[in-house]
Amino acid sequence: MDNIQILDTAFSAAEALAQFEARAAGAGAIVSFTGLVRPKSQAGEVTGLYLQAYSPLTETGIAAAAKDARRRWNLTALCIIHRVGDMVPGDAIVFVATASAHRRAAFEAADFLMDYLKTEAVFWKKETTPKGETWIEPRLEDYADRKRWSKAGT
């Protein structure tokens, strides 16, 4: 079963992983990824990050990506947690975990889901630095990463 959550308060990736491990009992492989707010950006020291979502588009888009991941890989469990609202450096922004019988499917599915979240998930990010506030859009590398999955049969 998929566990997908959009949270407007801080969460612990360690607790999320422990819960996922319990739920995924019986799997042969579990992969998890945690994305954190970086303390520095091109504009300098980051003091805050704000994430905005658009319900219900954000939720339905992530659910569709999770379904796509399940179609491509044989997963026994899947979890996606994504923050919205105000965050500070070190806060977890995103947590993705996948479970399968063997490692390859879990690795690839987690990678695939993160590429989706970086470039297609319906979120907008605003960074605060001493220079002011800036809306951040995906980097070209993020789009290139996402394109890796568009080849047939991968």
Place this chain on the structure above:
Amino acid sequence: MVEILYFGRLMDVMGCSQERIALPDSVRDTDGLRRWLDAERILSGALLEPTVRIAVNDAIVPEPFAVSDGDSIAFLPPVGGG
């Protein structure tokens, strides 16, 4: 009247996150809405950018897409989380 939603940097550009607008009769689809609103607010193309997508009634639509009274129309700059 239609409800217009702005997200991300477009909230700053428009100075609000949502508003209700009476569409002129000449605006019948998303292309017309982009052109009319951009000119009306003197935005120099902020709403005309092809990377800005539009959702009508909470679904991203292929454009041009017909719009009419009662619709909720959202302007979406490039997205990305993580």
